[in-house]
Amino acid sequence: MCGIFFSLIPKSKSALIARELDKYTLVRLQLEETLKRRGPDCFNTVVCDVKTNDEGGIGQLTFFSTVLSMRDPLTPQPLQSQEGRILQFNGELYDVVGQLEEYRSGLLGGDTSVSKNDTALLSQLFNRFGVLETLQSVRGEYAFVYYDSLSKCLWWARDCIGRRSLLVNRCRKDCIALSSLAPTHATFRGNWREVPAGEVYKLDLHTMGIEVVKWSYEPSGSLVLYSYFLELTRYPYLPICHDVSFYQLSYDTVVGELSSTLLAAVRRRVLAIHHAPSTADTYAILFSGGIDCTLLAYLTAICLRDHTAHVDLLNVAFENPRIGGGYNTPDRILGRQSWQELRSLPALQSSQCDFRFVEINVPYTQVLEHKSRVQDLMFPKDSVMDFSIALAFFFAARGLGTMFASPDADPAEEYSTTSRVLISGLGADELFAGYTRHGTSFARGGYETLADELTLDFGRLHERNLGRDDRVGADWGKEFRYPYLDEEFVHFALQCPLDSKMRVRGNGIEGKWLLRQLARYIGLRHVAEEKKRAIQFGARSAKMEVGQGKIKGTAKFV
Numbered sequence: 001m002c003g004i005f006f007s008l009i010p011k012s013k014s015a016l017i018a019r020e021l022d023k024y025t026l027v028r029l030q031l032e033e034t035l036k037r038r039g040p041d042c043f044n045t046v047v048c049d050v051k052t053n054d055e056g057g058i059g060q061l062t063f064f065s066t067v068l069s070m071r072d073p074l075t076p077q078p079l080q081s082q083e084g085r086i087l088q089f090n091g092e093l094y095d096v097v098g099q100l101e102e103y104r105s106g107l108l109g110g111d112t113s114v115s116k117n118d119t120a121l122l123s124q125l126f127n128r129f130g131v132l133e134t135l136q137s138v139r140g141e142y143a144f145v146y147y148d149s150l151s152k153c154l155w156w157a158r159d160c161i162g163r164r165s166l167l168v169n170r171c172r173k174d175c176i177a178l179s180s181l182a183p184t185h186a187t188f189r190g191n192w193r194e195v196p197a198g199e200v201y202k203l204d205l206h207t208m209g210i211e212v213v214k215w216s217y218e219p220s221g222s223l224v225l226y227s228y229f230l231e232l233t234r235y236p237y238l239p240i241c242h243d244v245s246f247y248q249l250s251y252d253t254v255v256g257e258l259s260s261t262l263l264a265a266v267r268r269r270v271l272a273i274h275h276a277p278s279t280a281d282t283y284a285i286l287f288s289g290g291i292d293c294t295l296l297a298y299l300t301a302i303c304l305r306d307h308t309a310h311v312d313l314l315n316v317a318f319e320n321p322r323i324g325g326g327y328n329t330p331d332r333i334l335g336r337q338s339w340q341e342l343r344s345l346p347a348l349q350s351s352q353c354d355f356r357f358v359e360i361n362v363p364y365t366q367v368l369e370h371k372s373r374v375q376d377l378m379f380p381k382d383s384v385m386d387f388s389i390a391l392a393f394f395f396a397a398r399g400l401g402t403m404f405a406s407p408d409a410d411p412a413e414e415y416s417t418t419s420r421v422l423i424s425g426l427g428a429d430e431l432f433a434g435y436t437r438h439g440t441s442f443a444r445g446g447y448e449t450l451a452d453e454l455t456l457d458f459g460r461l462h463e464r465n466l467g468r469d470d471r472v473g474a475d476w477g478k479e480f481r482y483p484y485l486d487e488e489f490v491h492f493a494l495q496c497p498l499d500s501k502m503r504v505r506g507n508g509i510e511g512k513w514l515l516r517q518l519a520r521y522i523g524l525r526h527v528a529e530e531k532k533r534a535i536q537f538g539a540r541s542a543k544m545e546v547g548q549g550k551i552k553g554t555a556k557f558v
């Protein structure tokens, strides 16, 4: 994951402003070290002055970036164009339907080697087509800050789903700061908040006024995938479909479509990794053994079928003094079982890649040791529940544990995964009705109520999960990638009718019906039936102190 810090402060002789300047400098210096952990491959600072109004006001712009290089060639940031435009980019663009390649050859007259790197390509697209038009047509997970020196405008945003973190601090009209993380010191934290996804921001440095462009749905209900002339920013998917069932298609056809759309989303994420030679053969899945991540593990192996590669299944478990029971947590048991089931699939027997199970055991002493670090990273999220989840992702992303190449092989202790990309199954529950409360809404008000609940859940992923998880995971120089949140997959999933998500089965209600059908079809029979707990309960990172059992998840964590 790359790291971004930007600040704009007025240059002035006033003592008050000088103090403000000192404050921003302190914040930046403090953040620099943490941001370097996100992007260990290179870092740089660019500082420039800019006229901010007609009365001769001058502002100082500071751009500090760190890079975790994932795409060839390593492209240092901040990236400056010849005209002085500056881009800070944390993320990945994926070449859906070959469109980036088309851009590349069109822009560069066929010289495809020049901007194979997505940061470089994005910079050229912004410079050439402008920000909104470019965002409309690219696909991927990102947060960026872009300074257009010609129009004297600063742009920033997270992708429309919000898969990368970006925070903003605007304490005065003439000062603004943006960063992937908030400062650690409590005195500097007050005004930092997450930039909402679904909005693109533009600051005119002449007036210091901010314009917000919102992503919206096509009014006609038809999807415009690529258009050169759109001024508004349209979501690359349609709102949730309220139909209850498919009228035209058989469910076999739809399971086939699910499989191919998800495989394409996995392939984009798995194959878009530029490995250093020593890490050429290792991929990693955040693996609870639940259906969502097990399907992704299977599809990853399908993508890598002809590669000699290892797929590390990272399974985190906590020693929880409140509960006891060591590391034999529900996810550990389920993880081992699902690993065995994956290994026995006939479709993977001839595959050249193998699954390795990595047990990440976290003693309580380590929780205490890293507690304040996790608290700092997850800020501005600050609840008990946020902490239990952030803790689990923090240690899972570290990727340090005991590795089993096969169930009866001797384990390798102190194993550390070399994969910088961690594939996560987040998003499947929000798209396919996987939470218990989805069953409750369905039981209360039927499919209409369920549709409303799913819309709400999907729309708040950016503020509930994604920013926080990016901040804690990236601290180990890793990046999470989310196949279920691929735009094309989201489009498919939101258009699936509601009975492909939730159904009455026997005396109960079952969510994620279509995903379960796919698991059955693949031969993952046990996985298809599993009811998985949320990570903090499956890994037992929730409420670890004796006597904490009754504390509410929404309470502020101290």
Ligand SMILES: Nc1ncnc2c1ncn2[C@@H]1O[C@H](COP(=O)(O)OP(=O)(O)OP(=O)(O)O)[C@@H](O)[C@H]1O
Residues within 6 Å of the ligand: 285, 286, 287, 288, 289, 290, 291, 292, 293, 294, 314, 315, 316, 317, 331, 332, 396, 423, 424, 425, 426, 427, 428, 429, 434, 532, 533, 534, 535, 536, 538, 539
């Ligand atoms: N114990 C764990 N160890 C490692 N990764 C985990 C663990 N639990 C969850 N994850 C990862 O986080 C993702 C989201 O977790 P969540 O708690 O929402 O579970 P879920 O949606 O039921 O997913 P799944 O069915 O894959 O378990 C999972 O898909 C998986 O990639």
Ligand SMILES: NC(=O)CC[C@H](N)C(=O)O
Residues within 6 Å of the ligand: 001, 002, 067, 068, 069, 070, 071, 072, 074, 075, 089, 090, 091, 092, 093, 117, 118, 119, 479
């Ligand atoms: N980690 C990142 O955000 C990487 C930025 C960009 N995709 C690169 O590889 O250069």
